[in-house]
Amino acid sequence: MSEVSLPDDGRAEPADALPEYAERVLEVAELIPPGRVMTYGDVAEWLAEGGPRQVGRVMSLYGGAVPWWRVVRADGVLLPGHELRALTRYRTEGTPLREAGRAAEGHLPRLDMRRARWDGGERAQGHT
């Protein structure tokens, strides 16, 4: 008897499958075009489910399989612990960055959210 009996409270998830929510998050992450970024909160809103922290959790657990550097914090701070890895990608993809000023020497650049943020509906972008 092929039984996939659903437990009283829920779902019988195959061991080789990610939680549905996680798959959706990763899916969105892969849609972000090179040179652009989306915030954790944006992804959550886009999915109309969960919140920034939930998206962050998914990225920390399964983000390695997708362009994780394109899902960022709303304040543009580079991901702690992966700053250099992310920075390399940004410089390669031409993602808009805000270089640290002279007074902030030693600080790594932050993302220029005004220009790098992607709304999910790519439009032509003027020029500088």
Add this chain to the structure above:
DNA sequence: AGCGTGACGAGTA
């Protein structure tokens, strides 16, 4: 059940 923690975010001082 409470409580701390986290790849968050917005607001306030």
Add this chain to the structure above:
DNA sequence: ATACTCGCCACGC
């Protein structure tokens, strides 16, 4: 710019 508070929600102890 920094620090702190709160709201948020899933997890682990």
